[in-house]
Amino acid sequence: xxxxxxxxxxxxxxxxxxxxxxxxxxxxxxxxxxxxxxxxxxxxxxxxxxxxxxxxxxxxxxxxxxxxxxxxxxxxxxxxxxxxxxxxxxxxxxxxxxxxxxxxxxxxxxxxxxxxxxxxxxxxxxxxxxxxxxxxxxxxxxxxxxxxxxxxxxxxxxxxxxxxxxxxxxxxxxxxxxxxxxxxxxxxxxxxxxxxxxxxxxxxxxxxxxxxxxxxxxxxxxxxxxxxxxxxxxxxxxxxxxxxxxxxxxxxxxxxxxxxxxxxxxxxxxxxxxxxxxxxxxxxxxxxxxxxxxxxxxxxxxxxxxxxxxxxxxxxxxxxxxxxxxxxxxxxxxxxxxxxxxxxxxxxxxxxxxxxxxxxxxxxxxxxxxxxxxxxxxxxxxxxxxxxxxxxxxxxxxxxxxxxxxxxxxxxxxxxxxxxxxxxxxxxxxxxxxxxxxxxxxxxxxxxxxxxxxxxxxxxxxxxxxxxxxxxxxxxxxxxxxx
Amino acid sequence: xxxxxxxxxxxxxxxxxxxxxxxxxxxxxxxxxxxxxxxxxxxxxxxxxxxxxxxxxxxxxxxxxxxxxxxxxxxxxxxxxxxxxxxxxxxxxxxxxxxxxxxxxxxxxxxxxxxxxxxxxxxxxxxxxxxxxxxxxxxxxxxxxxxxxxxxxxxxxxxxxxxxxxxxxxxxxxxxxxxxxxxxxxxxxxxxxxxxxxxxxxxxxxxx
Numbered sequence: 172x173x174x175x176x177x178x179x180x181x182x183x184x185x186x187x188x189x190x191x192x193x194x195x196x197x198x199x200x201x202x203x204x205x206x207x208x209x210x211x212x213x214x215x216x217x218x219x220x221x222x223x224x225x226x227x228x229x230x231x232x233x234x235x236x237x238x239x240x241x242x243x244x245x246x247x248x249x250x251x252x253x254x255x256x257x258x259x260x261x262x263x264x265x266x267x268x269x270x271x272x273x274x275x276x277x278x279x280x281x282x283x284x285x286x287x288x289x290x291x292x293x294x295x296x297x298x299x300x301x302x303x304x305x306x307x308x309x310x311x312x313x314x315x316x317x318x319x320x321x322x323x324x325x326x327x328x329x330x331x332x333x334x335x336x337x338x339x340x341x342x343x344x345x346x347x348x349x350x351x352x353x354x355x356x357x358x359x360x361x362x363x364x365x366x367x368x369x370x371x372x373x374x375x376x377x378x379x380x381x382x383x384x385x386x387x388x389x390x391x392x393x394x395x396x397x398x399x400x401x402x403x404x405x406x407x408x409x410x411x412x413x414x415x416x417x418x419x420x421x422x423x424x425x426x427x428x429x430x431x432x433x434x435x436x437x438x439x440x441x442x443x444x445x446x447x448x449x450x451x452x453x454x455x456x457x458x459x460x461x462x463x464x465x466x467x468x469x470x471x472x473x474x475x476x477x478x479x480x481x482x483x484x485x486x487x488x489x490x491x492x493x494x495x496x497x498x499x500x501x502x503x504x505x506x507x508x509x510x511x512x513x514x515x516x517x518x519x520x521x522x523x524x525x526x527x528x529x530x531x532x533x534x535x536x537x538x539x540x541x542x543x544x545x546x547x548x549x550x551x552x553x554x555x556x557x558x559x560x561x562x563x564x565x566x567x568x569x570x571x572x573x574x575x576x577x578x579x580x581x582x583x584x585x586x587x588x589x590x591x592x593x594x595x596x597x598x599x600x601x602x603x604x605x606x607x608x609x610x611x612x613x614x615x616x617x618x619x620x621x622x623x624x625x626x627x628x629x630x631x632x633x634x635x636x637x638x639x640x641x642x643x644x645x646x647x648x649x650x651x652x653x654x
Numbered sequence: 655x656x657x658x659x660x661x662x663x664x665x666x667x668x669x670x671x672x673x674x675x676x677x678x679x680x681x682x683x684x685x686x687x688x689x690x691x692x693x694x695x696x697x698x699x700x701x702x703x704x705x706x707x708x709x710x711x712x713x714x715x716x717x718x719x720x721x722x723x724x725x726x727x728x729x730x731x732x733x734x735x736x737x738x739x740x741x742x743x744x745x746x747x748x749x750x751x752x753x754x755x756x757x758x759x760x761x762x763x764x765x766x767x768x769x770x771x772x773x774x775x776x777x778x779x780x781x782x783x784x785x786x787x788x789x790x791x792x793x794x795x796x797x798x799x800x801x802x803x804x805x806x807x808x809x810x811x812x813x814x815x816x817x818x819x820x821x822x823x824x825x826x827x828x829x830x831x832x833x834x835x836x837x838x839x840x841x842x843x844x845x846x847x848x849x850x851x852x853x854x855x856x857x858x859x860x861x862x
Binding site: 173175198199201203204205206208210212219220223231233239248260263264267301304306307312313314328329330331332333335336339340341342344346378379382383412414433434435439440442443446478498501502505595596597614616617618619621622623 | 671672674676677680681682687700702729730733734735739758759760763768817819820822830831835836837841844845848852853854855857
């Protein structure tokens with residue numbers, strides 16, 4: 172049997188926010204495999220992993236321990252339009268959602284099912300509903316769970332077996348990671364977004380630079396960003412290899428949360444606020460590594476390859492193979508072959524077939540607002556398939572109120588219902604074989620958006636302009652939109 | 655999962671770095687009704703590339719690889735998504751051991767949970783194993799969880815790192831949940847303490 176001891180103490184002295192939250196959630200420690208058992212405050216169960224997990228839980232014979240701390244959400248498998256083909260796979264997806272609904276009902280568990288007015292992508296709905304709160308531990312069987320860290324939560328991705336473990340114990344084993352602080356300074360230039368900032372970092376340092384680490388985003392550059400931008404940073408941190416990502420909660424976070432359906436209210440709000448105000452790294456706290464980024468140096472990015480670090484600025488060319496290390500070269504050759512591109516080729520002017528604006532990375536209202544600004548009064552190029560999939564019903568309603576939805580529809584974009592959709596194409600909404608899609612999602616792996624699909628990652632305004640031009644914009648064409 | 659202490663078998667190779675879980679098992683295969691059907695889609699995106707595109711050493715020839723229970727691979731194997739189905743498909747295909755210079759940490763944990771042994775060896779050692787397989791495709795590999803060593807042909811046995819807990823899980827197939835619930839009292843105490851100190855986190859609306 173596993174031998175445990177009390178949690179290993181965090182060192183005496185000034186602590187980081189991450190260390191503090193870790194200590195507050197640590198139950199015990201296993202010396203055998205150097206893992207700490209952490210208490211879980213919020214467990215989000217989505218419709219893809221959730222279906223497998225509840226079957227495995229039933230098979231294990233263990234009951235659901237804390238239905239009050241478990242929230243189910245339909246996002247990965249839901250159709251976002253009426254045009255989804257009926258198929259065996261579609262029937263399987265439907266059954267998984269039905270199973271999840273039945274499970275939620277049996278346990279009196281909150282379920283944001285496909286018809287719920289609060290439904291949407293889990294990493295957008297959790298914060299939006301005031302379920303994710305500063306200082307809480309949050310887990311989900313989805314790679315981009317680190318997104319919730321933008322509220323100052325301790326949030327991380329777990330695998331399917333871990334999901335079953337959390338369902339049965341409301342706790343998760345985790346090895347304490349090293350800590351990296353990324354300090355953002357300066358100001359993003361016109362048309363540059365948080366997506367470009369995090370892509371620049373990944374491009375510079377590689378996809379395994381932060382492998383398994385906990386990242387804290389800090390500095391005046393973060394304080395100036397709105398919440399949606401911080402969510403994008405913490406979301407994409409997983410593509411940097413990070414296990415956790417967070418930033419200290421501040422008045423923007425408190426204003427965001429105030430009045431949300433499940434956020435504390437009245438006396439509870441005051442108590443929460445006085446605790447939340449203490450959630451920051453001590454000035455003298457030490458991190459294992461420090462990285463910095465001057466936001467003023469960030470250029471709008473687009474990916475050319477099949478790994479997230481294979482990207483360039485709009486004004487640049489795909490690197491020559493001779494300029495790459497042996498390992499990068501091997502990866503680049505395979506990627507360029509798959510993407511049908513050449514070393515030294517410029518991305519500007521590359522014709523594209525589809526545009527997808529959405530996902531947990533860039534499906535929030537600010538993302539849609541900036542993108543709408545670029546296409547107002549213009550039309551999607553003939554023959555292009557251009558989709559906007561708002562991240563949640565709440566985002567969709569807000570977009571209608573602000574005229575953003577109308578702007579997209581008038582320009583010829585398909586305005587869809589909320590869901591993960593084409594980011595991972597699990598719901599059957601794929602990019603056709605051989606076609607290029609400029610996507611505001613988080614991964615460009617071979618076949619991610621459908622067999623033989625070609626993904627070009629970019630920010631929402633870059634994607635929107637690509638839809639109008641029918642190709643990846645040049646930096647000049649792009650900057651003209653913000654002049 | 656089937657626990658084991660020793661295992662021997664043939665090996666096949668997929669010598670590319672950063673093989674991610676979307677390549678191991680594309681999302682299209684996630685909803686297939688059986689693990690065997692998932693296994694049919696193993697490395698599907700790579701199979702669609704010609705040998706010239708991917709490099710001969712990297713082509714996963716499903717036919718030739720059938721019957722192999724060891725997979726020799728590149729660095730950072732299993733990066734990408736946290737989804738565990740990629741590991742289920744590898745296990746359903748018949749792999750028992752993956753040998754790589756490094757693994758994505760979450761993927762490694764998923765392997766151990768599902769009876770798949772992740773073995774880290776120096777890249778140069780793996781290259782020599784690949785050479786052995788290229789010379790003789792029926793080269794026999796053997797791994798021993800008692801001595802924590804791996805061997806092929808006449809080479810010396812090479813040690814690999816594996817924690818006691820990982821090893822125990824592979825050898826006994828013990829249920830992680832039961833292990834944790836053994837400490838139910840600690841869980842309950844922690845929950846009670848949190849509820850007291852952080853009452854604001856237990857809002858009214860969760861079950862509505």
